[in-house]
């Protein structure tokens with residue numbers, strides 16, 4: 001009897017020891033999950049385009065919400081937009097977060113502020129360093145905050161000459177299409193860029209051979225879509241629209257077998273939001289959606305490309321009250337002439353698009369675009385500001 005007890009206790013001791021070994025001896029760390037990275041990225045930003053702006057444009061265009069081109073894409077999310085110093089971001093801080101994965105103060109163009117003020121590498125620069133082509137297309141002046149944050153580094157968004165200098169002599173995107181003004185044609189030519197200034201010039205480009213093109217279309221921001229349709233401003237008789245610029249940009253950039261990064265901004269959705277101007281807002285959003293469709297037509301069945309539609313922030317605190325049928329503006333209310341802290345929509349298609357779901361933060365685009373495991377959203381938004389924002393927008397979105 002005694003010996004049985006002894007054997008039993010002995011076995012138990014062995015089992016416990018083995019168990020402890022399994023518990024405490026470290027096994028090899030899990031292999032880092034390296035995700036496939038897109039070869040090409042088309043990143044479309046509707047400046048100031050919140051959920052309600054999308055809804056309003058769908059109601060006007062098709063008489064039904066949920067009907068804009070990108071609203072049928074398979075992966076969708078809500079994205080938080082606050083900057084390092086404020087629950088309400090500006091375009092510079094928001095675009096910097098998207099381009100670099102880092103929150104900065106409002107007004108800062110891709111520099112570590114707060115921090116040590118070093119230039120923050122942007123996804124466009126990373127793509128260029130991999131031998132890929134890069135491009136910026138916008139309806140604002142080409143040196144404006146959103147495009148600048150992808151290809152320049154300045155302490156302030158107002159330093160347009162510095163931004164132009166950075167484009168031409170440092171980052172050198174292959175395609176720079178937008179409003180001219182600060183970025184001068186002769187400076188671009190001197191830096192080795194082919195310069196075009198209207199639709200005819202753009203159409204005559206030899207897209208098979210041109211390497212660096214500056215399309216400087218008018219002085220300052222480009223005109224509103226609505227003003228052309230209402231015959232108030234006829235500049236689009238000679239200037240290319242967002243979708244036309246984007247078509248040529250894709251043609252040039254996609255020649256590179258290594259891949260490309262293209263940022264396309266519907267920049268004037270924001271301006272119409274600041275003016276609480278629904279007609280202009282809706283028509284800018286429709287042209288932006290037309291551009292997204294054109295990108296998808298180009299992408300076709302490619303398996304190497306990520307396409308994203310999102311916004312930097314919402315502008316105006318727009319709320320759709322009801323639709324009034326196709327071709328008629330919906331009934332809406334506006335809350336402010338400024339930006340708001342509400343989350344913005346995101347729609348994605350292609351490589352790594354499955355990471356776009358639920359609630360995201362704008363810093364996560366950098367990881368998703370580079371095929372790095374997306375970091376969790378930082379939780380530095382002041383709790384009070386978050387509560388205020390939630391209360392302010394409890395009634396809608």
Ligand SMILES: [Zn+2]
Nearest residue numbers: 048270315339
């Ligand atoms: Zn704005």
